[in-house]
Amino acid sequence: MGRLDGKVAIITGAAGGQGAMEAKLFAKESAKVVITDVNDEALEKVAGEVKAAGGQALALKHNVTSAEDWQTVVDSAMKEFGKIDILVNNAGVTGQIRQNIEEMDISNWDKIMDINAKGAFLGTKAVIPEMKKSERGSIVNISSLSGIYGIGNPAYNSSKGAVRQLTKNVALDYAGSGIRVNSVHPGTIETSMVEAFVGEGNKEGREAALQGIPLNTLGQSEDVAYGVLYLASDESKFVTGIELIIDGGSILQ
Ligand SMILES: NC(=O)c1ccc[n+]([C@@H]2O[C@H](COP(=O)([O-])OP(=O)(O)OC[C@H]3O[C@@H](n4cnc5c(N)ncnc54)[C@H](O)[C@@H]3O)[C@@H](O)[C@H]2O)c1
Numbered sequence: 001m002g003r004l005d006g007k008v009a010i011i012t013g014a015a016g017g018q019g020a021m022e023a024k025l026f027a028k029e030s031a032k033v034v035i036t037d038v039n040d041e042a043l044e045k046v047a048g049e050v051k052a053a054g055g056q057a058l059a060l061k062h063n064v065t066s067a068e069d070w071q072t073v074v075d076s077a078m079k080e081f082g083k084i085d086i087l088v089n090n091a092g093v094t095g096q097i098r099q100n101i102e103e104m105d106i107s108n109w110d111k112i113m114d115i116n117a118k119g120a121f122l123g124t125k126a127v128i129p130e131m132k133k134s135e136r137g138s139i140v141n142i143s144s145l146s147g148i149y150g151i152g153n154p155a156y157n158s159s160k161g162a163v164r165q166l167t168k169n170v171a172l173d174y175a176g177s178g179i180r181v182n183s184v185h186p187g188t189i190e191t192s193m194v195e196a197f198v199g200e201g202n203k204e205g206r207e208a209a210l211q212g213i214p215l216n217t218l219g220q221s222e223d224v225a226y227g228v229l230y231l232a233s234d235e236s237k238f239v240t241g242i243e244l245i246i247d248g249g250s251i252l253q
Pocket of ligand 1: 012013014015016017018019036037038039062063064065089090091092093094115142143144145185186187188189190191192193194
């Protein structure tokens with residue numbers, strides 16, 4: 001029996017990086033996964049890998065900024081699997097790693113806020129009615145260290161700060177309905193999102209990043225996925241509104 005036996009999970013941004021890892025780990029732990037992304041080609045590959053390993057997956061092309069798309073995702077999940085136990089709001093984009101507010105144009109601000117903050121708002125709003133009916137649910141919002149501290153990009157920091165606070169607001173309002181909501185705050189995790197900044201091709205950036213991580217290694221997608229798995233599962237049934245930091249100790253200094 002897996003740690004998510006009998007559960008149905010929606011994971012956004014699951015075409016690669018952390019979302020794909022969560023999809024595979026959740027399926028391995030016996031969840032049925034509804035995986036979504038704007039990149040439907042890569043998403044189908046992830047669904048194929050889940051199925052080849054014996055899991056159940058439904059892949060849906062989905063833009064998290066669209067309320068209509070969200071309704072389709074919820075309707076499709078209900079039709080295919082009959083319930084929604086877990087939502088992982090993982091889809092996200094970053095901007096330039098360092099930028100000040102004078103350098104940031106409005107369209108870039110809007111794009112980052114729309115995907116990262118509005119996407120999590122719309123997803124949470126879309127699944128809550130179904131979770132209320134079953135009087136249980138776990139929503140895991142992927143924020144960032146950037147949602148806690150100041151260094152970085154004004155839109156990215158603001159969007160991840162919004163996700164952090166949305167988490168606490170919804171956690172409080174829906175605790176009485178059996179719905180738990182928690183945020184996860186990864187440090188630097190080696191995915192395509194940060195490849196240009198800390199990948200093997202950028203020795204200087206990589207070295208600088210490592211200097212800021214007491215455990216002296218960059219994070220991997222599975223490091224985050226195991227934390228998300230804990231919050232998604234009933235193992236965390238007494239946990240809501242928390243910030244789970246997964247960062248190799250970066251925040252300590
Ligand atoms: N990699 C890091 O260092 C790091 C650190 C902290 C937080 N995060 C957060 O972790 C999450 C996962 O990022 P990752 O590192 O796996 O990066 P990634 O770029 O590999 O994955 C992000 C996924 O989101 C998808 N996406 C982008 N816009 C979308 C939209 N409008 N609708 C649906 N899907 C969309 C992309 O296609 C991609 O598959 C993000 O929310 C990111 O902000 C990443």
